[in-house]
Amino acid sequence: MAPQVRFEPHGMDVPGGWWGEATSGIDWCERNYTHTIYIAEFFNTISNIGLILSGLTTIYQAIRMKFEVRFVALGIGALTVGVGSAAFHCTLQYWAQMWDEVPMVWTMLVWSYCHLMMDHPGSWLLAGAMLVYGIVWSFIHYDGGHVLEFQVHFGILVVAGIVMIARAVRKHCKLTVLPCTTQEVNGIHKKWRKLRLMAQLYVVYISLAFAFWIIDQAVCPSLHALPVNPQLHAWWHLLAGLNTHFGLQFTMALRQSVVDDALPATEWWHEWVMVWVVKTPKEDVGKLKRRD
Numbered sequence: 001m002a003p004q005v006r007f008e009p010h011g012m013d014v015p016g017g018w019w020g021e022a023t024s025g026i027d028w029c030e031r032n033y034t035h036t037i038y039i040a041e042f043f044n045t046i047s048n049i050g051l052i053l054s055g056l057t058t059i060y061q062a063i064r065m066k067f068e069v070r071f072v073a074l075g076i077g078a079l080t081v082g083v084g085s086a087a088f089h090c091t092l093q094y095w096a097q098m099w100d101e102v103p104m105v106w107t108m109l110v111w112s113y114c115h116l117m118m119d120h121p122g123s124w125l126l127a128g129a130m131l132v133y134g135i136v137w138s139f140i141h142y143d144g145g146h147v148l149e150f151q152v153h154f155g156i157l158v159v160a161g162i163v164m165i166a167r168a169v170r171k172h173c174k175l176t177v178l179p180c181t182t183q184e185v186n187g188i189h190k191k192w193r194k195l196r197l198m199a200q201l202y203v204v205y206i207s208l209a210f211a212f213w214i215i216d217q218a219v220c221p222s223l224h225a226l227p228v229n230p231q232l233h234a235w236w237h238l239l240a241g242l243n244t245h246f247g248l249q250f251t252m253a254l255r256q257s258v259v260d261d262a263l264p265a266t267e268w269w270h271e272w273v274m275v276w277v278v279k280t281p282k283e284d285v286g287k288l289k290r291r292d
Contacts, residue, residue, distance in 0.1 A: 005147050008220050022092035025145040028233045029220035032092065044089035047234035048082045050241020055079025057276070058248045065279055068122065070114055071252055077107030078244050085237065094145065101150055102138050108157040109134050114251050115164040119258055158210075162203055165247070168254060169199045177203060191263040198250040198266070198275055202243055209239035246275065253277040260285045 006027040017033040017040055028044055035042040058075030061067070084099030109130045117123060141150060166177045173192040177199050188196075216223065216232035223229050253264045260280040267278045 008224060019091040019093060023094040024088065024092045024097040025094065025147045026097070027092060028089070029216045029223060030089075030229065030231060030233065031224075039090050040092040041089040043231040043234040044237065045086050047231075047237035048086040048089075048241070050238055051078055051082030051085065051244055053082075054241055054245040054248060055082055057245070058252070061252065061277060065252075065256070065277075067252060067255065070110060070117070070122070071255070074107065074110050074114060074248060074251070077103055077110050078248065081107055082241075097145070098142055101154075102141065104154055105137060105141075105150075105157065106134050108154070108161060111161060111247065111251065112157070112164065114255070115161075115168060118168060118251075118255060155210075158206065161247070162206070165199050165202060165250065168250075169196050172254060172257070189263060191266070194266055194268065194275075195250065195253060195257075195264045197272060198246050198253070201272070202246040202250060205239045205243035205246065209236045209243060212236045212239065249275055249277050256280055257288075261288045262286065263288065 004022070004025055004027060008027065008029050008031065014031065014033040016037060018037045019040060022032070022040070028041060030041040030044050032040045039045050055075050055078030058078060059072055060075075062071040062075055080103040081100065084096065084101075084103050087096040088100040090096070113127060113130055116126065137153075140146075169175060169177050173196045174188060175192070175196050177196065212232040213236040216236065223232065249266070253266050256262075256277060257264045257280075262280045262284040265278045265280045265284070266275050268275045
C-alpha cells in the first residue's frame with residue numbers, strides 16, 4: 001500500500017481515538033477526534049447526509065415508478081458512497097476508505113451506462129464490459145491504495161459525465177448547457193427549460209465542490225491558522241450531495257420522457273432550489289412537444 005497522504009500538520013490531532021491509528025491512505029484537513037473519541041473527522045463524517053438521502057430517494061423513486069433495474073443500482077451506488085464516505089472519515093481505516101472510493105467509481109460507471117443507454121432498453125455487451133472493467137479496477141485499487149491515481153481516474157469519469165449530460169441537453173432539450181440567446185430559450189417548452197436547469201445546477205454544484213476540494217488540500221495549514229477552519233472538505237460532501245441529487249433526477253426525468261414519449265415530468269420546490277421527478281400524467285403520454 002502506498003504511504004499515507006496527510007494534509008494537516010502533525011501534532012494537531014486529539015490522541016486516544018476509539019478506532020486507533022489511522023491506516024487509510026489519506027488524512028484530510030480536519031483535526032481528528034476533536035468532538036468525540038468515536039468519530040475521527042466529525043464534520044467530514046456528518047456532511048455525507050446529502051449523498052445518503054439522494055441515494056435513498058432514487059431507490060424509492062426507481063422502484064415505485066418502475067424504472068429499469070439500472071436506476072435502482074444507481075440509487076444503491078449513491079447510498080453506498082454516502083455510507084462508505086461517512087465510515088471512512090469516521091474511522092480513517094483502510095477498509096472504510098475502500099468502501100468510499102470503490103463505490104464512487106462503480107456509481108459513475110452505472111451513471112455512464114444509464115446515459116449511454118438513454119434511448120435504448122439496454123445492452124448486455126456494454127454492461128458486461130463495464131462490469132469487467134469495474135472488477136479489474138477494484139482489485140488493482142484495493143491492492144495498492146493508489147491515492148493520486150484514484151483521484152485522476154475519478155476526475156476523468158466526472159468530466160466524461162459532464163460531457164454526457166451536456167450532450168443529452170443538446171439532443172433532447174435542443175439547447176446547450178451554457179447560456180443561449182433569449183430567443184432560443186423562449187422557443188423551447190418550459191419543461192425542457194427546467195430539465196436544462198437541472199443539468200446546469202449539476203455542473204455548478206460539482207464545479208464548486210471540486211474547487212473546495214482542491215483548496216482544502218492546497219492550503220490546509222493556512223486554513224488551520226484561521227480562527228475557525230471552514231471545513232472545505234465537508235462542503236465538498238454537501239455540494240456533491242446536491243450535485244448527485246440533480247444528476248440522478250435529471251437522468252430519471254429524461255429516461256421517463258424518452259420511454260413515455262412525453263415532456264419531462266418534474267416537481268420543483270421554490271423554482272430552482274430542489275426538484276424531483278414525478279410520474280408522467282396519463283394524458284401527456286405519447287404527446288411529446290418541443291414548444292409551449
